[in-house]
Every structure is written in C-alpha cells, then in structure tokens.
Amino acid sequence: MAVLLIKNGYVYDPINGVDGERMDIAVKDGKIVEDVDEREARVIDASGMVVMPGGVDIHAHIAGAEVNAGRLLRPEDHVKDVEPRTAITRAGVGYSIPSTFTTGYRYTRMGYTTVMNPSMPPLEARHTHEELSDTPIIDKASYPLLGDSWFVLEFLSKDMIEECAAFVAWMMWATRGYAIKIVNPGGLETWGFGGNVRDLNDEVPHFGITPREIVRGLCKVNKLLNLPHTIHVHTNNLGVPGNCETTLKTLMCVEDLAEDGERAIHITHCQFSAFLGDDWATMESGAPLIARYMNRHSHATIDMGQVIFTDTTTMTADGPFQYGLHLLSGNKWINHDVETETSSGIVPFRYRRTSRVHATQWCIAQELALLIEDPWKIYLTTDHPNGGPFTSYPRIVSWLMSVKAREEELKRMNRRAVKRSVLPTIDREYSLYEIAVITRAGPARALGLENKGHLGVGADADIAVYPLNPEEVDPSRDYKLVRRAFSRAAYTIKSGEIVAKDGEIVKAPDGKTYWVDVKVPEDLWEAVKSEIAEVWEDYYTVRFSNYPLTDHYLKISSPITRQARM
Amino acid sequence: MRVVKDVVCPFCGCLCDDLELEIEGREVKAVRNACAVGEAKFLHYGKHERTRPMIRKNGELVEVSLDEAIRKAAEILAEAKYPVLFGWSSTSCEAVRVGLQLAEEVGAIIDHCSSVCHGPSVLAIQEVGLAGFTLGQSRHRFDLIIYWGSNPLDSHFRHFERYSTFSEGRFRPSISRRSITQFLSTLAERRIKRVTRRLLIKEREEGFYFGARRAPSGPFKERDRKLIVVDVRRTRAAKMADFFLQVKPNTDYEIIQALRMLIRDMELDVDEVAGIPVEVLEELADILVNAKVGVLYFGVGLTMSKGKHRNIEAAISLVRDLNARAKFHILPMRGHYNVTGADVVITWTTGYPYAVDLTQGYPRYNPGETSTIDVLLRDDCDAFLCIASDPVAHFPRRAVENMLKHPLIAIDPVVSATTLVADVVIPSAFSGIEVGGTAYRMDHVPITLKKVFEPPEGYLPDEEILKRILAEVRRIKGKAAEALVPAGA
Amino acid sequence: MATITLTPKYSFTVPVYAPCISPDSFAGKTLKEIGELEVWEGNRRKKLKQLFDIKGKTADTPEEITIKLSGNLWKVRRIGEEMTAGKILIDGDAGLHLGVKMRGGTITVKGNADSWLGSQMRGGTIEVMGNAKDYVGGAYRGSGVGMRGGTIIVHGNAGYDVGEWMRGGFIKIMGNVGAYTGVHMQGGTILVQGDSEGRIGALMKGGKIVLMGKIDSILPSFTIQDLKKRTKVEGEAVEGPFYVFIGDLTEDGSGKLFISKKSNPHLSFYERLI
Incomplete structure (x- = not known):
C-alpha cells in the first residue's frame, strides 16, 4: 500500500470543521493517518488546489435490472458517447445510462468515490450485484425495494413490527442490501392490477393497509433494526401536480417517531415531489413550502433531484408514474413488474428549456437547495439518470455557487416559469x-x-483534489472554472491509491460493496422463517433456498454489523 | 445415494429451480419435478460422447494436449482481423463476462443466439419498449393469456404449469393442480364434442378458425382465466385454448394491426384480413379489452415470420394500446436457458445486447451489419470461435460455407456438428451440471445454477478456458508489441 | 475542380471503415496528408495510403473536390459520412452506410449500394444506378430519426424498410421495393415506380408515398379517402389515377398513400367506400 502525502492544499472537511485551511493530508494503508515520513511518501503537491473527501452520491441508478433495461432500450443514447478501451480501462458507452465500467471511470474522474444504488428489486438482487462488481473503483451499496413486498405488507397490516423487522433483516442479508427503499408505497402493488394509490390514506386492495401505515411501519422497523441509514422514500404521487401536499404529509407522518434530533426519513429526489397546482397548466413550485417545513424540523433529510436540460432516460420503480410519463411524452416505454415485490418503468425523456413545466422543475430543485438553510439536510443529486446524467454534477455545483451562473441559465428558460419562481430573488x-x-x-x-x-x-x-485555487478564483464570477475543476479532478485517491490524475484513469482497482448485517434474536427469526417458508413457494416462482445470494456475487464484500434493538 | 434438492434445470428459458435429483456415484437415478427434456438432460448426462482437445493438422483432427489447443486458439484469434465470438446462450454469465474481455482484447464481434432467435424482439424493444414482468405476476394476477407463434407444450414444457394457464396464484386461485388432471381426462371427450360441433356448424372455411366457446365445459366452468392461442397450425396448446386463431403463415402483421384498429374502436375498410373475417377479429378484440390483466407470450413463430422485428413491434404496440383499457404485458418466450443472461451481461458491459462489434476498441452495434449471420453471409469475418452452441447444424447453408472457409474454434462439452468440422476443439465442462454460475430466466430473474457433479479430469469450466485463452492472447500480443520497440529503446 | 482518384491496392477480405473518404476531410490537405488519414481494416488501424492508391489534385474547399473511386468497394463502409459539399463518384459497388449523415454534395454509384444508403441524411443527392439493399434513408437503431432532407434516387430495386423513420427529403426508387416502405415515416416523399412487396406505409404518421406498380393489399390500418387523377411529386405531376389512403390509424397518423389504380385492379372494392 502506498504512502501518500498531499501537501499544501486548501482542505474542506466539514465533518471535522475544516474550512479551507492550508494543511497536509497523510495517507497510509488506505486510511488517513496523523503523519507519515515524508521521505517514504509519494508527495502530491496540492498547492493552489482544493482538497476534499471523495464525493458520496446518496442516490444514483447505476446498476441493476431497470438500469440495464434502460441501456438495452437506448442504442441511440450510446452511439453518441463512446469510451474506447485503454491499457488500463475497459471499453464502454455513455451517455445517460453508461455501461458499468464507464460508470466507475466517470465518477472517479469527478472525484466521487462512493455511490449508492437506490433501487434493487430483491428478486433480482443478483443482477444488481453482478453489475456492481463490474463497476470498478468506486465503493457502492444498494437499497432493496421493500415498500410493496407482500411479506412486509402482511406483517405491517397485522401490526407485527418485530416480525417484519426480522424479515427485513433477513432481506438485507439475502440481497446484500444497505437501506430500506420505499417507492410509491402501496402504489406498486396496486399497479399489478393497473391501478395506483392517490393518497396516504388510500387502502391497498387485498392487503388492508394504507401508504401511511407502510411508511410508519417501516420507519419503526428501521429504528428497531438500528440501520445506518433512515428509510429512503420516493413519495406517492411523484411527478403529479399537487403532490407537494402528499410529500408534506409523508414527512409529517413520521414526525413522532423521531426522538430528539434523530433522523427518521429521507425523501429522495424531492424536486419531483414538490409540485403545486391542480394540473400541468397550473403546476408551480412547492419548494418554498417544503423548505419552510425542513427549516423547522430536523427529523428529515432530502436530496435535490435536479433536472438538466438534456436528453436522458427516466427510470424508477414507480410503474404507474412511468406509464403516465409515457402517455404524456409518447416516447417508448418499458415496464417491468416484479412478482410479490415491486415494479419499474423506463421512458426516455428530454427536458426542454422552453417547456414551462421543465423549467419550473429546474427551479424547484435550485430553490430547495437554496431555501433550506442547513446544507446538512439536503444533498446534491440528479436522481441519475432521471433528472440528467451524473456527469452534470459540476454544473449544478456552479449554479449553486453563483447567482450569475443561475441568471445565465434563467435567461434562456421559459419566461413564464421564471416569472412565477422565487429563484431570481434568491441571492x-x-x-x-x-x-x-x-x-x-x-x-x-x-x-x-x-x-x-x-x-x-x-x-x-478517499480523496479528491480539484484544480481550483480558492484564493484566486471567485466562484461567483468564474463559475465556469468551478465547473471545469469539478469535472476533472487533478487527483482522485481511492483507498489510498491514486486512481485518476488530471481526469484520466491511471489505475482501476475494485471497489467495496457495503451491506448491513443485522443481528436479530435467534428465536424471533426462527419463528418468522417458518412462517415465510410455509408460503414462500405460493408467493414466488423461485425456491426459498435459491433466493438469497451468496458472497460470490460481491467482489469485495464489506458488511456493516448492527445489533437490533429488540 | 444422495438427494440434491432445488436443482436448476439448464435447458430452456423457464429455468425451473425445483428439480430433485437422486444420485448414485456419477449417475442420476431419478429426476423429480422436471419435464421430459429436463429429466433426460440429467438422466442421460453421462451418456454423451465427450469432446477431446484436438487440432486439425493436414486436414485431420488430431488429439493434442489441452494447453496446445488453447495456445492454437489464442494464436488464431490474435492473428485474426475480424473474428466473431459466437454462442454464449448455454453457458453461465461468468463465462460471458470473460468472453467480453477476450472480445475487447482481440478486437472481435461478440454475438450470441439472440441473433438468430429473439434478436428481432430486441430491435422492436428499441423502437417501442416493452411492457414486461416476472413470471410470478403471470401466475398471481393474469386472467387472459395469449400465446402467439409459440407452443409452450412443445418448447417450454412447464410454462403452463408453473407460470401461466395451469398455475395457481394469490389472486387466481380458481385452477388448482387437481383440475389439471381432471382437465386432461376430459380432453378426449372435449375433442369429440368439438368434432361434432364442427360438423354441425360447417365452418366457412375448412379448419380455418375457431370462435370462442362461450359456455366452456368441464373444469373450466368457473375459471376466470382465458387462454388464447394464435398459430399457423393447430398445436397441442391450441387444442386447450378457449380461442384459437389459425393464421396463414406470414400474415401476423396484418392481423395485429387490424386488432389494434379494433381495440381503438375504429372501423376497418375491409371485410377480412389475411383471410380471416373481421367478425372473428372483433370477437377476439372483445376478449382482449374485457380482460383485467393480460399477457401476450410470443415465440419464434412471430419473430421469424415475414416482417420479423416489425411483427414484434406491432405486438408490443398492441399491448401498449391495451394498457389504456386493461393492464397488459408481453414477454418473449426465450429458448436457451441462459440466452437472456448473455443479453444482460453484454448489455451492462457494452450498452448493447447482442451483435456487438468491438473491433475498433469501443462497442458498436448494428444488427444487419454486425450480426453473425449477416457477417457470415457477407463473408466478412476471418476467424470464428463458437462456444456452447452448434451453429454448423443450425445456420443457413451459405453462412456455414463461409464460416468454414476460415479457422473455426469450438468450445463444447460434447461432440456436435460444429466440433466435427472445427479446426480447434476445446473440451469443456457442462454448465449447470458440472459447473455452477448464474443464469437468467426468460423474464430476467437471475438464478444460481447448481453444480451437481465434479467435471471429469481435463474438462474445465468455460470461464476458465476463456481466461486461459485470454492470458495466451495477451502474451502473444505483448510479444508482438515488444518486437515493435527498437532494441535499446 | 480537382479530382482525386482512389483505387484499392488489393481486394479487401474484411470490412474497411473509411468515413474519411469525403471531400470535407480531403479539403485543404496534400495528397500525402490524405494518405495519412486513418481507416480501420477489421480490427487494425491503417492509413488510407496503405489500402488505396491515391492520385490526382487536391483543393482547399470541399466544393471543388471530386473523389473518384473504382474497383471493388463492397467491403468499404461509411464512404462520404457527414459530407457537406463536393462530389463522390463510385465506379462499381459501394458498401454499407454510403453517405450516412450526409449534408450536401452529390454521390453517384454506378453499381449497387448496400444497406443504409443515405441513412440519417440531411441534404445533398445520392444516385445509385444499380440496386440498393435495405434501409435506404433509414435511421439508427432506436433513434427514430431517419432521413431529414436531400434526395436519393435508385435506378434499380430497393430492399426492405425504404425511408424508415423518414422525416423529410425525397426518395425515388425506379424499380421494385421490398416490404415496409416508409415504415414509421413522419414526413417527406417516397416515389416507387415499380411494385411493392406489401405493408407499405406501416406505422407512418405523416409524409407521402406514391406507388406506381402493384401491391397485393393495403394494411387494414389505412382507410381510403379519395380517388385522384394525378398527384405532384417534387413539383412534377405524376399521372394516376391513384387511390388515396390515409394512415397509419393505429399511430393516429395522417400519412398519405397514393396507390396506382391501373396496376391494382384488385383494390377496386375500396371504391364503394369513397
């Protein structure tokens, strides 16, 4: 293992309260250490550069069944953006749904080193992990979709929270998952018959349970299991005008489950869930409302879900939403319902500056990021590739850092959308x-x-060094330099090794896959196991013994052990 | 004797994972739960003539060491300017992953059996999408099942039982296993009735179509799940159907388009479409729009009839249109057990599912240009590697003739038409019996194959063979690169 | 005018990708520099001069350049890719993707052309004296964007999917065509002087197809609208009479099919619906 010394950079390390101080970072055996012997170390001169921890993406669809179906659907997307092989890297393609190897390289070039893959149908978890093991360099983890699993619905409808928790713990192991993902709770099961749920209190047919009970139930489960992340929620009514109300209700429904300052829920790609209005003609931003709520409460976090004006591919587990989008756009449509668990859909989509709705969406994400005062509550995402490819993160950074950059963008956008937005008034x-x-x-x-x-x-x-001198460059004015710097890290260091230099991959080691290994009381699990094993073959077309995957599917398995609070 | 449970059947796209084997020594004594072919695959597993490592010397195949065969294969590939690596659909995904590395290293086309079966389906999906699902949905929810150009009773034997017509699901409990036996016993009776009825009705054209039977008899009385079969001949599945539409060969496209008109409540200018009276199609359209949750399974009968991917495009569009009235799905009936897996792996690595040309260092894709049959018909390639497939027995004659003009490498566990005419033969272990690994069911559900026996001495897994060829190619290329560097540089 | 002549040095056995053979990439270069242009022969990176004898005179702008190719070019693909001006003359057969994404200038082929002739073309003219294969003026897989402008004239027959996803421009086939002429067509005009194998205009949303020869049947998703004596194609009158169909109704399309009445007496039953 290399010994590195990154000298004289401007270090930004918020967790340790370091704000642009010039200091050295020492690395040994893949970890940050106090100090190293300069004579033994490879010295990286970072003077005049920004040093940050490697980027962490909380939500990007980079692998798995639906991502791959998206790739298959879009040869026209790949043909315009290819990645030839080199002595170090494998060949691949972009653009909005890059192939696995390309995904790893492109994140690395931007100084990102950890990426969370947010929607894994448990039945197809093998697929996700096979792809992740072909996604080099970055560390990753996946969130299994559990919000519409029959077992979860049944346990929760009977108020069997502990049993449900034992089942979820087993699922985390069986699928090597990291967090509970809930997508349109209740809606996906209903989509199996072509329907959807419209309100938190709508009953899911055949199951006698409401979305509210699912969210609350799984939130309790999450707490019992002591999982590292909160529940990760894609709200009901996503992408529907007026859904701001649903989002606020969802946030409120778990308020009481959070004890002092603890977090209970993460609302993902919040932009898509922050629409006001009755229909598309009256649709406008609900971001100020959500921001006000977020500023007054501390039990929730969100991520942006910024849209980029480009041709991209939308893909979510929200089958009914995707069908709606297909009807709206007339574009080609893939649907993939997964038995007993979830659904998914894919529709290529182009966000246009000239469209009032799309321009409003652009503004919503910016407003969320700028109106929520505490940056620890909101994270940068595009819900890759739904709002746009992850390669556009540097542009979002430049918008957030510069009023001028935003104005440039607003100038070219649909006027009515801009007029109705509060964004131009935010400085x-x-x-x-x-x-x-x-x-x-x-x-x-x-x-x-x-x-x-x-x-x-x-x-x-995991360190990113960006070629940007904060003493010389004013991000507000020279936002283009910021964008360039964040697109091509001068150095990306992963587990103590230099993996990219000046935006070129110099080494492509494998990354780790994190998953949560929760210990639940043995007797509880045995009871639950016999209960689910009894009906398993009636529910699934795959045998119980063939369902869980083995560690063989993870190149570097990295379990995080937790003790359930039971 | 030992019993192995929940074994995965490495035969068709159904990928049944509930087989039970009774094993004594190196022999399977009994197979439970499998269909006839699956059973035979395990029972006769030891009786095949296995390949030996061989190289053609002076026109004759001579047995050599495995290393020599691998070295020869690597030499051929390293030298070739436009090699094709074909096969892949009957081996594990792990092997395909190494295959892709090899294709990149030598600059080859990588293509698999999709190219000659469901490739058109892929092209259609790329035009219009696909309303898909996993097979459990079929079992739990669907009340209308259509097989178009596919006869599962002869190709995917347990599809009926496990996933569709005869399966039992949470919301579709009306048919139990019990009723199958009952049904089969009444089959003969029904056939007699039908013949009598046909004589009475005197259909307009002899044997041309059957209308819906409005009052089904026997165990189907209370059932709420309908079966429709569309085919060019009256298959065994057709005989079980509630509605059978016999179409003239190569007229599927017209009929699907007519159906699309009818389900949109539009009138047709014509009285009959491809010889089928519009009233019959109206009857069929009625059943379609009155379904709650339906599915259309299509087979090679649709992908390979005139129009190819256009037929599938129309079928997918029909299903898409139906979604405005009911929940509807469509799924190709994939043949080989891991043809879907090959699609999946090649897609995540290169972005494209089959016919991927890596000769220029990055993936290019254009079936018709880069697909194996077209490459062979144009006589473009100058070396051919075939793994886990038998193209010599199945490709068009002209394609095979062109294939045989150039060096041919065959990797296969058993002797086949291809291994007999190959220039290099590399024996491999049986995937799914002697080697584990991953395979994808026709609906994209990945399942881990079980290793039941140790392979015999000298028979390596495909993955291992490919890794060795890859290492050898790299060695050869490395040497060539060294030779280019002037001495002392 | 400057003419540059390219002759293959040997008979190619594997595909040659030579998008650089176009007036645009030759313009402003000496013969030596042209010889250094990169092509792919199978999986080998080659220089143009390794595969072709290059002779003639060069010029500074593409407008002034005429490229003459002779010999067997059946394996040479993507000639004239994205060319904007000038001329290419091919004395023989041309391989796949001739004139792909072309924007201007002219290409003339004395022999036959392989599939995807003038695919995704935006302007200019291609004329083929022999036959063309499938996807004349077609789209790339999944893109839904075919030919958008320009003219393609084929003196012989053409294969399947002529004018697939066509959005503009004009295609004239003087011989017969395979099935699915004008499939997914959105705009533009196709004139077929020979017979059609069927399924003409499938899934079309707009545009116009004129068929002078025979066709067995019209797709059921079209409806008859009119019987017209003549029609205009590219400003010139074409004598009929023609049955005029509208479709494809399954795609809510309003494309027009003009089918010759004379060549298709078996379609006369439609007349009762007019």
Whole structure:
C-alpha cells in the first residue's frame, strides 16, 4: 500500500470543521493517518488546489435490472458517447445510462468515490450485484425495494413490527442490501392490477393497509433494526401536480417517531415531489413550502433531484408514474413488474428549456437547495439518470455557487416559469465548504458511513483534489472554472491509491460493496422463517433456498454489523 | 445415494429451480419435478460422447494436449482481423463476462443466439419498449393469456404449469393442480364434442378458425382465466385454448394491426384480413379489452415470420394500446436457458445486447451489419470461435460455407456438428451440471445454477478456458508489441 | 475542380471503415496528408495510403473536390459520412452506410449500394444506378430519426424498410421495393415506380408515398379517402389515377398513400367506400 502525502492544499472537511485551511493530508494503508515520513511518501503537491473527501452520491441508478433495461432500450443514447478501451480501462458507452465500467471511470474522474444504488428489486438482487462488481473503483451499496413486498405488507397490516423487522433483516442479508427503499408505497402493488394509490390514506386492495401505515411501519422497523441509514422514500404521487401536499404529509407522518434530533426519513429526489397546482397548466413550485417545513424540523433529510436540460432516460420503480410519463411524452416505454415485490418503468425523456413545466422543475430543485438553510439536510443529486446524467454534477455545483451562473441559465428558460419562481430573488451562494457538505460530508453522515465523507484520522483515504485555487478564483464570477475543476479532478485517491490524475484513469482497482448485517434474536427469526417458508413457494416462482445470494456475487464484500434493538 | 434438492434445470428459458435429483456415484437415478427434456438432460448426462482437445493438422483432427489447443486458439484469434465470438446462450454469465474481455482484447464481434432467435424482439424493444414482468405476476394476477407463434407444450414444457394457464396464484386461485388432471381426462371427450360441433356448424372455411366457446365445459366452468392461442397450425396448446386463431403463415402483421384498429374502436375498410373475417377479429378484440390483466407470450413463430422485428413491434404496440383499457404485458418466450443472461451481461458491459462489434476498441452495434449471420453471409469475418452452441447444424447453408472457409474454434462439452468440422476443439465442462454460475430466466430473474457433479479430469469450466485463452492472447500480443520497440529503446 | 482518384491496392477480405473518404476531410490537405488519414481494416488501424492508391489534385474547399473511386468497394463502409459539399463518384459497388449523415454534395454509384444508403441524411443527392439493399434513408437503431432532407434516387430495386423513420427529403426508387416502405415515416416523399412487396406505409404518421406498380393489399390500418387523377411529386405531376389512403390509424397518423389504380385492379372494392 502506498504512502501518500498531499501537501499544501486548501482542505474542506466539514465533518471535522475544516474550512479551507492550508494543511497536509497523510495517507497510509488506505486510511488517513496523523503523519507519515515524508521521505517514504509519494508527495502530491496540492498547492493552489482544493482538497476534499471523495464525493458520496446518496442516490444514483447505476446498476441493476431497470438500469440495464434502460441501456438495452437506448442504442441511440450510446452511439453518441463512446469510451474506447485503454491499457488500463475497459471499453464502454455513455451517455445517460453508461455501461458499468464507464460508470466507475466517470465518477472517479469527478472525484466521487462512493455511490449508492437506490433501487434493487430483491428478486433480482443478483443482477444488481453482478453489475456492481463490474463497476470498478468506486465503493457502492444498494437499497432493496421493500415498500410493496407482500411479506412486509402482511406483517405491517397485522401490526407485527418485530416480525417484519426480522424479515427485513433477513432481506438485507439475502440481497446484500444497505437501506430500506420505499417507492410509491402501496402504489406498486396496486399497479399489478393497473391501478395506483392517490393518497396516504388510500387502502391497498387485498392487503388492508394504507401508504401511511407502510411508511410508519417501516420507519419503526428501521429504528428497531438500528440501520445506518433512515428509510429512503420516493413519495406517492411523484411527478403529479399537487403532490407537494402528499410529500408534506409523508414527512409529517413520521414526525413522532423521531426522538430528539434523530433522523427518521429521507425523501429522495424531492424536486419531483414538490409540485403545486391542480394540473400541468397550473403546476408551480412547492419548494418554498417544503423548505419552510425542513427549516423547522430536523427529523428529515432530502436530496435535490435536479433536472438538466438534456436528453436522458427516466427510470424508477414507480410503474404507474412511468406509464403516465409515457402517455404524456409518447416516447417508448418499458415496464417491468416484479412478482410479490415491486415494479419499474423506463421512458426516455428530454427536458426542454422552453417547456414551462421543465423549467419550473429546474427551479424547484435550485430553490430547495437554496431555501433550506442547513446544507446538512439536503444533498446534491440528479436522481441519475432521471433528472440528467451524473456527469452534470459540476454544473449544478456552479449554479449553486453563483447567482450569475443561475441568471445565465434563467435567461434562456421559459419566461413564464421564471416569472412565477422565487429563484431570481434568491441571492444565496454556496461556499466551497457548503458544497463539500452537500456532495460528501452530508450524504456520508445521512448514510451512517463513518469512514466516508471526511478526512479525519482513521477515515478511508478517499480523496479528491480539484484544480481550483480558492484564493484566486471567485466562484461567483468564474463559475465556469468551478465547473471545469469539478469535472476533472487533478487527483482522485481511492483507498489510498491514486486512481485518476488530471481526469484520466491511471489505475482501476475494485471497489467495496457495503451491506448491513443485522443481528436479530435467534428465536424471533426462527419463528418468522417458518412462517415465510410455509408460503414462500405460493408467493414466488423461485425456491426459498435459491433466493438469497451468496458472497460470490460481491467482489469485495464489506458488511456493516448492527445489533437490533429488540 | 444422495438427494440434491432445488436443482436448476439448464435447458430452456423457464429455468425451473425445483428439480430433485437422486444420485448414485456419477449417475442420476431419478429426476423429480422436471419435464421430459429436463429429466433426460440429467438422466442421460453421462451418456454423451465427450469432446477431446484436438487440432486439425493436414486436414485431420488430431488429439493434442489441452494447453496446445488453447495456445492454437489464442494464436488464431490474435492473428485474426475480424473474428466473431459466437454462442454464449448455454453457458453461465461468468463465462460471458470473460468472453467480453477476450472480445475487447482481440478486437472481435461478440454475438450470441439472440441473433438468430429473439434478436428481432430486441430491435422492436428499441423502437417501442416493452411492457414486461416476472413470471410470478403471470401466475398471481393474469386472467387472459395469449400465446402467439409459440407452443409452450412443445418448447417450454412447464410454462403452463408453473407460470401461466395451469398455475395457481394469490389472486387466481380458481385452477388448482387437481383440475389439471381432471382437465386432461376430459380432453378426449372435449375433442369429440368439438368434432361434432364442427360438423354441425360447417365452418366457412375448412379448419380455418375457431370462435370462442362461450359456455366452456368441464373444469373450466368457473375459471376466470382465458387462454388464447394464435398459430399457423393447430398445436397441442391450441387444442386447450378457449380461442384459437389459425393464421396463414406470414400474415401476423396484418392481423395485429387490424386488432389494434379494433381495440381503438375504429372501423376497418375491409371485410377480412389475411383471410380471416373481421367478425372473428372483433370477437377476439372483445376478449382482449374485457380482460383485467393480460399477457401476450410470443415465440419464434412471430419473430421469424415475414416482417420479423416489425411483427414484434406491432405486438408490443398492441399491448401498449391495451394498457389504456386493461393492464397488459408481453414477454418473449426465450429458448436457451441462459440466452437472456448473455443479453444482460453484454448489455451492462457494452450498452448493447447482442451483435456487438468491438473491433475498433469501443462497442458498436448494428444488427444487419454486425450480426453473425449477416457477417457470415457477407463473408466478412476471418476467424470464428463458437462456444456452447452448434451453429454448423443450425445456420443457413451459405453462412456455414463461409464460416468454414476460415479457422473455426469450438468450445463444447460434447461432440456436435460444429466440433466435427472445427479446426480447434476445446473440451469443456457442462454448465449447470458440472459447473455452477448464474443464469437468467426468460423474464430476467437471475438464478444460481447448481453444480451437481465434479467435471471429469481435463474438462474445465468455460470461464476458465476463456481466461486461459485470454492470458495466451495477451502474451502473444505483448510479444508482438515488444518486437515493435527498437532494441535499446 | 480537382479530382482525386482512389483505387484499392488489393481486394479487401474484411470490412474497411473509411468515413474519411469525403471531400470535407480531403479539403485543404496534400495528397500525402490524405494518405495519412486513418481507416480501420477489421480490427487494425491503417492509413488510407496503405489500402488505396491515391492520385490526382487536391483543393482547399470541399466544393471543388471530386473523389473518384473504382474497383471493388463492397467491403468499404461509411464512404462520404457527414459530407457537406463536393462530389463522390463510385465506379462499381459501394458498401454499407454510403453517405450516412450526409449534408450536401452529390454521390453517384454506378453499381449497387448496400444497406443504409443515405441513412440519417440531411441534404445533398445520392444516385445509385444499380440496386440498393435495405434501409435506404433509414435511421439508427432506436433513434427514430431517419432521413431529414436531400434526395436519393435508385435506378434499380430497393430492399426492405425504404425511408424508415423518414422525416423529410425525397426518395425515388425506379424499380421494385421490398416490404415496409416508409415504415414509421413522419414526413417527406417516397416515389416507387415499380411494385411493392406489401405493408407499405406501416406505422407512418405523416409524409407521402406514391406507388406506381402493384401491391397485393393495403394494411387494414389505412382507410381510403379519395380517388385522384394525378398527384405532384417534387413539383412534377405524376399521372394516376391513384387511390388515396390515409394512415397509419393505429399511430393516429395522417400519412398519405397514393396507390396506382391501373396496376391494382384488385383494390377496386375500396371504391364503394369513397
């Protein structure tokens, strides 16, 4: 293992309260250490550069059944963006749904080192992990979709929280999952018959349970299991005008489950869930409402879900939403319902500046990020590839850091949308410190990844060095330099090794896969196991013994052990 | 004797994972739960003639060491300017992953059996999408099942029982296993009735179509799940159907388009479509729009009839349109047990599912240009590697003739038409019996294959063979690169 | 005018990708520099001069350049890719993707052309004296964008899917065509002087297809609208009479099919619906 010394950089390490101080970072055996012998170390001269912990993405669809179906659907997306092989890297393609190897390289070039893959149908978990093991360099983890699993619905409808928790713990092991993902709770099961739920209190047919009970139930389960992350929620009515109300209700329904300052829920790609209005003609931003709520409460976190004006591919587990989008756009449509568990859909989509709705969506995400005062509550995402490819993160950084950059963008946008938005009146500009919060420290803390997102002694040596001199460059004025710097890290260091230099991959080691190994009381699990084993073959077309995957599917398995609070 | 449970059947796209084997020594004594083919696959597993490592020297295949065969294969590939690596659908995903590395290293086309079966389905999906599902949905929810150009009773034997017509699900409890036996016993009776009825009704054209039977008899009385079969001949599945539409060969497209018109409540200018009276199609359209949750399974009968991917495009569009009235799905009936897996692995690595050309260092894709049959018909390639497939027996004659003009490498556990005419033969272990690994069911559900026996001495897994070829190719290329560097540089 | 002549040095056995053979990439270069242009022969990176004898005179702008190719070019693909001006003359057969994404200038082929002739073309003219294969003026897989402008004239027959996803421009096939002419067509005009194998205009949303020869049947998703004596194609009158169909109704399309009445007496039953 290499010994590194990164000298004289401007260090931004929010978890340890370091705000642009010039200091050295020492690395040994893949970890940050107090000090190293300079004579033994490879010295990286970072003077005039920004040093941050490696980026942490809390929500990007990079692998698994639906991502791959998206790739298959879009040869026209790949043909315009190819990645030839080199002596070190494998060949691949972009653009909105890059192939696995390309995904790893492109994140690395941007200085990102940890990526969370947010929707894994448990039945197809093998697929997700096979792809992740072909996604080099970055560390990753996946969230199994559990909000519409029959077993979960049944346990919760009978108010059997502990049993449900034991089942979820088993699922985390069986699928090597990291957090509970809930997508349109109740809606996906209903979509099996072509329906959807419209309100938190709608009953899910055949199951006698409501979305509210699912969210609350799984929130309790999450707490019992002591999972590192909170429940990760894609709300009901996503992408529907007026859904701001649903989102606020969802946030409120778990308020009482959070004890002093503890977090209970993460609302993902919040932009898509912050629409006001009765229909598309009256649709407008609900971001100020959500921001006000977020500013007054501390039990929730969100991520942006910024849209980018480009041609991208939308994919979510929210089958009914995707069908609606297909009807709206007339574009090709893939649906994939997964028995007993979930559904998913894929529709290629182009966000246009000239569209009032799309321009409003762009504004909503910006408003959320700028109106929520505490950057530790909101994280930068595009819900890749739903709002746009992850390669556009540097642009979002530049918008957040510069009123001028936003104005440039607003100038070219649909006028009516801009007129109705509060965005032009906001003059907040993110500092580099705050950017470090929303792109690494914040997500790492929300995910409970103790060794990520900071540069304190003992942390994983995942480091990004950006060619940007904060003494010389004014991000507000020279936002283009900021964008360029964040697109191509001068150095990306992963587990103490230099993996990219000046935006070129110099080494492509394998990354780790995190999953949560929760210990639940043995007798509880035995009871639950016999209960589920009894009906398993009636529910699934795969045998119980063939369902869980083996460690063989993870290149570097990295379990995080937790003790359930039972 | 030992009993192995929950074994995965490495035969068709159904990938049944509930087989039980009774094993004595190296022999399978009994197979439970499997279909006839699955059973035979295990029972006769030891009786095949296995390949030996061989190289063609002076026109004759001579047995050599495994290392020599691998070295020869690597030499051929390293030298080739436009090699094709074909097969993949009957081996594990792990092998395909190494295959892709090899294709990148030598600069080859990688293609698999999709190219000659469901490739058109992929092209259609790329035009219009696909309303898919996993097979459990079929079992739990669907009340209308259509097989179009596919006869599962002869190709996917347990599809009926496990996933569709005869399966039992949470919301579809009306048919139990019990009723199957009952049904089969009444089959003969029903056939007699039908013949009598046909004589009475005197259908307009002899044997041309059957209308819906409005009052089904026997165990189907209370059932709420309908079966429709569309085919060019009256298959065994057709005989069980509630509604059978016999179409003339190569007229599927017209009929699907007519159905699409009818379900949109539009009138047709014509009285009959491809020889089928519009009233019959109206009857069928009625059943379609009155379903709650339906599915259309299509087979090679649709992908390979005239129009190919256009047929599938129309079928997918029909299903898409139906979603405005009911929940509807569509799924290709994939043949080989891991043809879906090959699709999946190649897609995540290169972005494209089959016919991927890596000759220029990055993936390019254009079936018709980069697909194996077209490459062979144009006589473009100059070396051919075939793994876990038998193209010599199945490809068009002209394609095979062109294939045989150039060096041919065959990796296969058993002797086949291809291994007999190959220039290099590399023996491998049986995937799914002697080697584990991952395979994908036709609905994209990944399942881990079980290793039941140790492979015999000298028979390596495909993955291992490919890794060795890859290492050898790298060695050869490394040497060539060294030779280019002037001495002392 | 400057003419550059390219002759293959040997008979190619594997595909040659030579998008650089176009007036645009030749313009402003000396013959030596042209010889250094990169092509792919199978999986080997080659220089143009390794595969072709290059002779003639160069010029500074593509407009002034005429490229003459002779010999067997059946394996040479993507000639004239994205060309904007100038001329390419091919004395023989041309391989796949001739004139793909072309924007201007002219390409003339004395022999036959392989599939995807003028695929995704935006302007200019391609004329093929022999036959063309499938996807004349077609789209890339899944993109839904075919030919958008320009003219393709084929003196012989053409294969399947002529004008697939066509959005503009004009295609004239003087011989017969395979099935699915104008499939997914959104705009533009196709004139077929020979017979069609069927399924003409499938899934079309707009545009116009004129068929002078025979066709067995019209897809059921089209409806008859009119019987017209003549129609105009590219400003010129074409004598009929024609049955005029509208479709494809399954795609809510309003494309028009003009089918010759004379060649298709078996379609006369439609007349009762007019």
